[in-house]
Amino acid sequence: MFSTKSRYALRILIDLAQQGRDDPVPLKDIAERQDISKKYLEIIAKDLVKGGLIKGASGKHGGYMLTRSPEEYSIGEIIEQMEGTFAPVACLEDNAEECPRAGVCRTISMWTEFYELEKNFFFGKKLSDLL
Amino acid sequence: MFSTKSRYALRILIDLAQQGRDDPVPLKDIAERQDISKKYLEIIAKDLVKGGLIKGASGKHGGYMLTRSPEEYSIGEIIEQMEGTFAPVACLEDNAEECPRAGVCRTISMWTEFYELEKNFFFGKKLSDLL
DNA sequence: CTATTTACCTACTATGTCAATATGTTTTAT
DNA sequence: ATAAAACATATTGACATAGTAGGTAAATAG
Numbered sequence: 128m129f130s131t132k133s134r135y136a137l138r139i140l141i142d143l144a145q146q147g148r149d150d151p152v153p154l155k156d157i158a159e160r161q162d163i164s165k166k167y168l169e170i171i172a173k174d175l176v177k178g179g180l181i182k183g184a185s186g187k188h189g190g191y192m193l194t195r196s197p198e199e200y201s202i203g204e205i206i207e208q209m210e211g212t213f214a215p216v217a218c219l220e221d222n223a224e225e226c227p228r229a230g231v232c233r234t235i236s237m238w239t240e241f242y243e244l245e246k247n248f249f250f251g252k253k254l255s256d257l258l
Numbered sequence: 259m260f261s262t263k264s265r266y267a268l269r270i271l272i273d274l275a276q277q278g279r280d281d282p283v284p285l286k287d288i289a290e291r292q293d294i295s296k297k298y299l300e301i302i303a304k305d306l307v308k309g310g311l312i313k314g315a316s317g318k319h320g321g322y323m324l325t326r327s328p329e330e331y332s333i334g335e336i337i338e339q340m341e342g343t344f345a346p347v348a349c350l351e352d353n354a355e356e357c358p359r360a361g362v363c364r365t366i367s368m369w370t371e372f373y374e375l376e377k378n379f380f381f382g383k384k385l386s387d388l389l
Numbered sequence: 390c391t392a393t394t395t396a397c398c399t400a401c402t403a404t405g406t407c408a409a410t411a412t413g414t415t416t417t418a419t
Numbered sequence: 420a421t422a423a424a425a426c427a428t429a430t431t432g433a434c435a436t437a438g439t440a441g442g443t444a445a446a447t448a449g
Contacts, residue, residue, distance in 0.1 A: 129346050131408065134365070141364050153424060167409055173426075185425040186417025202368065215260050233272050233388045234265070237333065241379055248372055257364045262437065284395065298438055304397075316396040317446025 133209040135163055136171050140205060140254055143181065144197045151183075151190030171209070178208040197258060203250030213245050264340040266294055267302050271336060271385055274312065275328045282314075282321030302340070309339040328389060334381030344376050 138161050146152045154172060158165035172191055175181045180200070181191045193200075207213060216238045218226040226232065269292050277283045285303060289296035303322055306312045311331070312322045324331075338344060347369045349357040357363065 128348065130406090134347065137365055151424090155424080164409070166411080169426080170409085176426090183425055184417085185415070185423095187421095187423045188418060189416080189424045191425085216265065217259065234268055237383060237388065241376075244375065244379060245372075248375060252368060257368065261435090282395090286395085295438070297440080300397080301438085307397090314396050315446085316394090316444070318394045318448065320395045320446070322396085 129206065130210065132171055132174070133206045135161075135168065136175060136205055136209045137202070137257070138163070139168065139171060139175065139191075140180070140193070140197075140200065141257055143191060143193050144254060144258055148193055148196070151188065151192050153190040156190075174208060175205075178204075180205065180208060197255035198253050200254035201250045202252040202254065202257075203246060203248075205254070206249055213242065213249065215241055215245070260337065261341065263302055263305070264337045266292075266299065267306060267336055267340045268333070268388070269294070270299065270302060270306065270322075271311070271324070271328075271331065272388055274322060274324050275385060275389055279324055279327070282319065282323050284321040287321075305339060306336075309335075311336065311339060328386035329384055331385035332381045333383040333385065333388075334377060336385070337380055344373065344380065346372055346376070 139157055142157045142161060143152055146156075154165050154168050157163075158168050161168075172181065172183065176183055176191075179194060182194050183189070183191050203213070212220050214220045214223075216235075217223060218229075218235065219238060219242050226235075229235070270288055273288045273292060274283055277287075285296055285299050288294075289299050292299075303312065303314070307314055307322075310325060313325055314320070314322050334344070343351050345351045345354075347366075348354060349360075349366065350369060350373050357366075360366070
């Protein structure tokens with residue numbers, strides 16, 4: 128199951144895209160429209176800023192903005208920013224230490240195949256496809 | 259990420275298939291060959307028995323046996339037995355209560371599409387494919 | 390009939406993650 | 420100066436994960 132962080136992150140980006148890219152959108156408004164705790168959205172927004180997916184503007188009339196147009200966001204990178212990885216098993220993670228069973232493992236090729244399928248699916252879908 | 263339960267369950271079934279279907283295979287042997295705690299394997303074996311995927315034989319020369327031939331097991335049903343569901347979001351689970359946002363949700367069709375892709379992949383793969 | 394080997398059963402536990410809350414501080418426009 | 424916003428740090432309760440511990444019941448070999 129994907130975490131609420133991923134699902135809420137998607138909803139933040141969808142909301143930002145729907146509001147247009149002219150003015151910063153305050154989290155308070157997003158929280159009200161999406162009916163999600165503003166405090167929790169702050170945590171998610173922070174991760175999105177860290178990943179360069181949105182940028183924040185402090186102060187009055189501040190808020191958050193997309194850094195690109197919706198066609199330029201893949202769903203994959205949004206989810207990956209929140210989940211860390213799409214790897215279905217730890218040994219397929221980027222920084223994975225070599226599995227001692229690698230030589231005899233009968234399942235790794237299946238996991239790899241699924242991993243590729245999943246990445247192709249989510250990196251192929253764009254934010255603009257959800258609008 | 260799939261849980262170790264799913265991964266170990268797969269390894270139990272692979273091991274059983276590799277040992278042949280003539281005699282019951284004791285968990286002790288599987289635990290040694292696979293280098294997994296026997297106690298933990300007991301929990302997993304119990305779930306597999308409950309789902310009818312294997313059957314146990316108590317007493318001396320007892321152990322566990324496959325209930326069918328390896329071609330007749332889909333990887334999907336094995337994983338599903340351990341994980342409960344493949345649904346990527348709660349609202350797609352079988353017994354899900356209706357989501358109040360269903361009318362305005364922009365992501366449900368994507369999750370549904372992925373859900374189908376995932377099920378097709380894992381229910382299409384057979385235990386015999388891993389041998 | 391007894392000892393052994395096995396499955397089977399119930400309970401417990403340590404650790405970590407998830408999904409938030411709580412309480413501020415800093416930045417910026419008015 | 421004030422208000423509104425992002426930004427920062429810490430804490431919390433509930434739950435899941437990945438096991439352990441300690442037994443009982445069943446079947447077989449001797």
